[in-house]
Amino acid sequence: MTPVLSVRSLRKYYPIHRGMLGRKVAEVRAVDDVSFTIDRGETLSLVGESGCGKTTTSRCILRAITPTGGEIRFRTETGAEVDVAKLPRAELRPLRRQMQMIFQDPFSSLNPRMTIAEIIGEPLLVNGMNDTGARHDRVAELLDLVHLPSAYLNRFPHAFSGGQRQRIGIARALALSPSLIVADEPVSALDVSVQAQIVNLMLELQDRLGIAYLFVAHDLSVVKHVSHRVAVMYVGKIVEIAPTHELFATPRHPYTEALLSAVPVPDPRKRASRIVLEGDVADPSDPPPGCAFHPRCRYATEHCRTAVPDLQEAAPGHWVRCHRAAELNLQGVSAA
Amino acid sequence: MADPILSVRDLHTHFFADEGVVRAVDGTSFDLFAGRTLGIVGESGCGKSVTARSILRIVERPGRIVSGEIILRRADGRTTDLVKLPPDSAEMRAIRGGEIGLVFQEPMSSLSAFHTIGNQLIEAIRLHSTLSKRAARARAIELLAMVGIPRPDQRVDAYSFELSGGLRQRVMIALALAAEPRILIADEPTTALDVTTQAQILDLIRRLQQERGLAVILITHDMGVIAEMTDDVVVMYLGHEVEKGPVDVIFHAPRHPYTRSLLRSIPSVLAEPRARLATIAGSIPHPYARPPGCPFHPRCTDHIVGVCEKSFPPEVEISPNHGVACHLYPQPVEAAA
Numbered sequence: 118m119t120p121v122l123s124v125r126s127l128r129k130y131y132p133i134h135r136g137m138l139g140r141k142v143a144e145v146r147a148v149d150d151v152s153f154t155i156d157r158g159e160t161l162s163l164v165g166e167s168g169c170g171k172t173t174t175s176r177c178i179l180r181a182i183t184p185t186g187g188e189i190r191f192r193t194e195t196g197a198e199v200d201v202a203k204l205p206r207a208e209l210r211p212l213r214r215q216m217q218m219i220f221q222d223p224f225s226s227l228n229p230r231m232t233i234a235e236i237i238g239e240p241l242l243v244n245g246m247n248d249t250g251a252r253h254d255r256v257a258e259l260l261d262l263v264h265l266p267s268a269y270l271n272r273f274p275h276a277f278s279g280g281q282r283q284r285i286g287i288a289r290a291l292a293l294s295p296s297l298i299v300a301d302e303p304v305s306a307l308d309v310s311v312q313a314q315i316v317n318l319m320l321e322l323q324d325r326l327g328i329a330y331l332f333v334a335h336d337l338s339v340v341k342h343v344s345h346r347v348a349v350m351y352v353g354k355i356v357e358i359a360p361t362h363e364l365f366a367t368p369r370h371p372y373t374e375a376l377l378s379a380v381p382v383p384d385p386r387k388r389a390s391r392i393v394l395e396g397d398v399a400d401p402s403d404p405p406p407g408c409a410f411h412p413r414c415r416y417a418t419e420h421c422r423t424a425v426p427d428l429q430e431a432a433p434g435h436w437v438r439c440h441r442a443a444e445l446n447l448q449g450v451s452a453a
Numbered sequence: 454m455a456d457p458i459l460s461v462r463d464l465h466t467h468f469f470a471d472e473g474v475v476r477a478v479d480g481t482s483f484d485l486f487a488g489r490t491l492g493i494v495g496e497s498g499c500g501k502s503v504t505a506r507s508i509l510r511i512v513e514r515p516g517r518i519v520s521g522e523i524i525l526r527r528a529d530g531r532t533t534d535l536v537k538l539p540p541d542s543a544e545m546r547a548i549r550g551g552e553i554g555l556v557f558q559e560p561m562s563s564l565s566a567f568h569t570i571g572n573q574l575i576e577a578i579r580l581h582s583t584l585s586k587r588a589a590r591a592r593a594i595e596l597l598a599m600v601g602i603p604r605p606d607q608r609v610d611a612y613s614f615e616l617s618g619g620l621r622q623r624v625m626i627a628l629a630l631a632a633e634p635r636i637l638i639a640d641e642p643t644t645a646l647d648v649t650t651q652a653q654i655l656d657l658i659r660r661l662q663q664e665r666g667l668a669v670i671l672i673t674h675d676m677g678v679i680a681e682m683t684d685d686v687v688v689m690y691l692g693h694e695v696e697k698g699p700v701d702v703i704f705h706a707p708r709h710p711y712t713r714s715l716l717r718s719i720p721s722v723l724a725e726p727r728a729r730l731a732t733i734a735g736s737i738p739h740p741y742a743r744p745p746g747c748p749f750h751p752r753c754t755d756h757i758v759g760v761c762e763k764s765f766p767p768e769v770e771i772s773p774n775h776g777v778a779c780h781l782y783p784q785p786v787e788a789a790a
Contacts, residue, residue: 160727166647167618278736308496308737309674310752313718313730320729335647338677338720342728361726379652380722381677385700388681393656394649397617452723 119192120154121296121329122178127151127187127202129173133402145402147173148184149353152428157296158323160330162340162361164376165350166398171333174350175299177202178331179216180209191216194296214244217290221302223282227274233260233285234270240292259288262325263318280311287318291326301333316342337380341365346434349373352399352409355428359435366449369437371414374447382450392448408440416441456526457484458668459508459553459636464521464536466500466507475740477503477516479692482768483685487635490662490669492683492700494676496715498737499689501672505638508670509549510540525552528635551581554629556622558641563625564613570597570624571609574631581632596627601657619650626657630665637662638670643678655682676719680704685774688712691738691748693765698775708777710755747780755781 129148132141148170155161163171177184180201189201194215201212220226227236237256246252257267263284274282283303290298300319304312316339323330334340340347341361348358349372357370368374378392394413399405408426411417420440428438439445466478478500485491493501506512508523523535525548538545549555557563565573574593578584584592590609597605600623613621622642629637639658643651659682662669671682679686680700687697688709696709707713717731735752738744744751750761760780768778 166649278739280736309676309715310496310718310733311736313720313732316720317729317732320727336720337648338722338724341722341724341726342720342730344726365722365726375649377722379648381651381655381675381681382723383676383680383704383716383719383721385680385683385704391652391656393652397619397650398647450722 119157120190121157121192122331123154123188123190124174124178125152125188125190127174127177127189128185129170129177129182130185143402146353146404147401148177151187151350151353151355153348153355153358155297155329155331157329158327159346160323160332160344162332162334162344162347163350164334164337164340164347166335166376168352168398168401169350170353170401171350172301175301175331175333179213179218179299180204191297214240214293215295216297216299217293217295219283219286219290219298219300219303222306223279223286224306226286227282229274232271232273233265233277236274236285237289237292240289244293255292256288259291262291262322263288278311279307280314283307283311283315284318287315287322291322291328294326295328297329297331299331299333302335303332304339305334305336312339319343337365337376349376352401352404354409354438355436356410356438357436358428359432359437363432363435364449366451368447368449369431369435369442369445370410370439371416371445371447372410374449375413377450378448380450408438416445455486458487458526459485460522460524460526461504461508462522462524464504464507464523465519466503466512466516467519468516470515473741476692476743477740478507481521481687481689481692481694483687483694483697485636485668485670487668488662488666489684490671490682492679492686493670493672493689494674494679494686495689496674496737498691498740500692501674501689502640504689505555505640505670505672508535508638509553509555510535510538510545511549527552547581550577550629550634551632552634553636553638554632554634556625556629556637556639556642558644561613561618561621561645564621564628566612566614569610569612570616574609574624574628577628577631593627593631596631597624599630599661600624600627601653602627617650618646619653622646622650622654623657626654626661630661633665634667636668636670638672640672641674642671644673644675651678658682676704676716688715691740691743693748694768694776694778695749696775696777696779698772702772702775706775708771708775708782709779710753710781711749714752714754747778757781 130144130146133143135142165171176182184202190198191201234256238252241252260267304315344361346360347364348355351372357373375392375394399409405412407422411421426438426440428436431437431442462482464481468475495501525533571593575589578589578592594605594609602608643654683700686700686703688695690711696712714733733752746762750756766778766780768776769782770776
């Protein structure tokens with residue numbers, strides 16, 4: 118299958134300036150050598166804790182921020198490949214139609230002074246659909262796609278609940294028939310009962326329209342329900358990437374193992390002994406030498422303190438950045 | 454079982470706004486025992502936080518407790534109805550923090566940015582004791598060590614913004630326990646934290662509870678946290694307690710349609726990849742537009758037409774300590790008589 122997106126060695130460094138002359142004294146390596154691909158109609162999830170670089174990665178892909186280095190190859194509708202990382206701003210415009218975004222907060226991402234019809238119709242108008250009738254029809258069609266009654270067209274966002282607003286945000290993202298949607302924590306602000314509806318809607322839309330999702334999330338339970346593949350990030354780097362089932366059942370990186378074991382399981386009979394990681398996530402402006410995870414890793418050896426591990430293929434499609442990946446027998450989570 | 458340390462009886466806390474009355478808590482009753490954890494779970498607007506605020510008597514205007522009792526059993530065996538105390542009375546202030554500690558969700562906004570964490574701790578310690586400043590400072594360092602803060606003798610002089618989210622939440626817990634309360638109320642204590650930090654904080658709360666025999670009220674929307682941490686559970690929906698019981702019963706033999714659908718709709722790391730979730734139709738109604746009768750009936754798949762929209766179901770005890778408020782489970786005849 119041809120990937121719709123392939124990211125190669127993506128880097129985003131932020132300089133730290135100090136002193137009167139504003140000299141650069143250090144840099145924060147928010148994203149440091151990240152590579153992955155997403156196929157047409159596939160969901161790849163980026164998971165990790167705050168500050169791991171997952172949101173920065175997604176913003177780079179949309180060119181909301183300009184990366185420091187690396188390639189972001191996007192396959193356009195015409196089949197051509199363009200490097201989003203290097204494209205001049207003016208040439209980004211036509212691409213934006215094909216890559217859309219769903220935001221976390223459905224309360225602040227919709228303009229309160231615009232009606233639902235205007236909000237969803239705006240991307241159409243901006244991209245040259247000037248015929249009011251045609252635009253109206255398309256908006257009605259989009260509302261139907263996200264299961265909102267077309268009677269809502271002339272209402273304002275405040276009249277809607279969080280779940281309904283998120284549906285409106287999704288309809289707006291779908292307006293221009295994108296091939297890739299970046300969804301940054303799209304359900305984390307929603308209540309459980311509503312979250313399930315939005316997760317199902319995203320799965321359904323993907324099956325119907327063949328959209329690829331880059332799903333950025335911290336909630337591993339939700340990630341399990343939406344992803345084909347999962348990439349785990351730690352201090353700016355991907356430490357493990359694998360098909361969803363494999364990553365959860367047989368993690369190969371100690372950080373993934375700890376993350377999985379930290380998730381509370383909704384069953385009081387399964388109160389397992391959790392691996393509790395000591396300390397906090399490393400500071401990306403001053404990461405520890407060697408493997409950035411070694412100060413918190415219970416399997417770390419002397420080698421881990423000095424040598425930076427490479428991302429290696431441990432099994433077909435299962436990549437891991439750990440010196441000891443081959444010898445460790447890590448605990449995953451499975452229903453059994 | 455021993456007498457409950459705290460009993461809430463038919464608590465009603467309403468908010469009187471210009472647009473109408475919001476019945477944020479509308480008839481909640483539960484018992485809390487020493488050394489046990491009671492979980493209050495529900496989605497936004499269910500009244501779980503207002504319940505906690507009512508117990509501490511810090512409900513903000515235009516809200517107030519309309520009726521009900523909050524009976525606190527004191528260390529000497531006396532009982533006090535907190536509803537009868539003026540919120541700003543000396544006795545209530547001594548109870549707040551002194552006997553009941555509170556941990557909020559947002560460690561950033563609940564700690565002062567202008568005072569060192571040591572000074573905030575010393576203030577809390579001296580408010581409820583006669584320790585000298587020097588002794589209180591030593592006690593503050595001890596508390597920081599107790600909640601697992603590394604290098605407490607240095608961190609005592611740090612400001613909250615110099616700490617990570619997890620450390621801040623540990624400081625909040627130290628602050629809540631400064632006066633050695635017998636009850637700890639934790640309102641979404643880990644919601645703003647990452648999952649590995651959440652695991653640390655939950656472990657800490659569990660350890661402190663075991664060491665000190667604390668009674669804990671844990672308020673959360675996360676069924677996973679409830680399953681891991683609690684002994685007893687109260688499930689709330691739109692101000693009403695819909696089901697309560699021992700944690701194992703709530704998860705393995707839930708009777709209320711809301712509890713059942715809520716449990717089915719939570720995503721799980723144990724699910725098959727890309728498994729569709731069971732959903733609850735519709736969304737939580739706006740507080741000003743609360744449905745009549747049972748507030749869950751418009752979303753309920755077992756809705757009995759002509760009954761559920763007419764009256765709120767009374768709570769029925771299905772088995773010992775397992776209560777359900779649902780018309781599907783009618784009052785036993787002898788009890789109704």
